[in-house]
Amino acid sequence: MKKNHWIWLTVFVSFISACAQKTIPESLAALNKESVTYISVDELRSNPTSYIILDAREQEEFAVSHLPNAVFVGYKNFELKSISEKLPKKTETPIVVYCSIGVRSENIGERLQKAGFTNVKNLYGGIFEWSNKGYPLIDKNNNTTKKVHAYSKQWGKLLTNGEKVYD
Structure with missing residues (x-):
């Protein structure tokens, strides 16, 4: 097999493995490299104004809640x-970067680090753990909400407190 095929096979197997995980810690252990230092939701919650908080999800997810x-x-x-x-x-x-659980935000955090940002953290468990x-x-109108875009039915299983939205 060509090298690229092995890479894609590894990514695919990792993704399938992560989807089978039942908890956020299991999923992060399977998918992340811990290349960006984690910050807990409790730590961020205790001092949120000390950070620039970046949402690394898609616009439709951000509109539901952030x-x-x-x-x-x-x-x-x-x-x-x-x-x-x-x-x-x-x-x-x-800077704190977050997404649904911390996978996409790790990728964005790595890009920020490569660009020279030295104080970047990844929110452990993302918006799911926060919720x-x-x-x-x-929500997009700055109203308090319990709704969370759950990304997919598989990932939504990791959201245990909040109203799941899939569209």
Whole structure:
């Protein structure tokens, strides 16, 4: 097999393995490299204004709900240049990136680190863990909500506290 085929096979097997996981810790252990330091939802909740909070999900997920004061940056269409222009102090700006559980946010965190940002953290468990703990979420109109875009039925199993939305 060609090298690229082995890479895709490894990614596929990892994805299937992660989908079979029943908890957020099992899923993160299967999918993440821990290349971006984690921050717990409790730690972020205790001092949220100390960080720039970046939401690395898609626009439809962000519209359903997001963490208070989060800035949408997306995943598929993430623009590093835009972030670099808005946050020029790469070594001083404390950043927390999150997604559903912490997989996509690790990828965005790695890109930020490669661009020179030195104080980047990945929210362990993402918005699912935030909601599971009962912490507040807001919708696109800045109203408090219990709704969370659950990404898919498989990933939605990891969301145990909140109203699951799939569209």
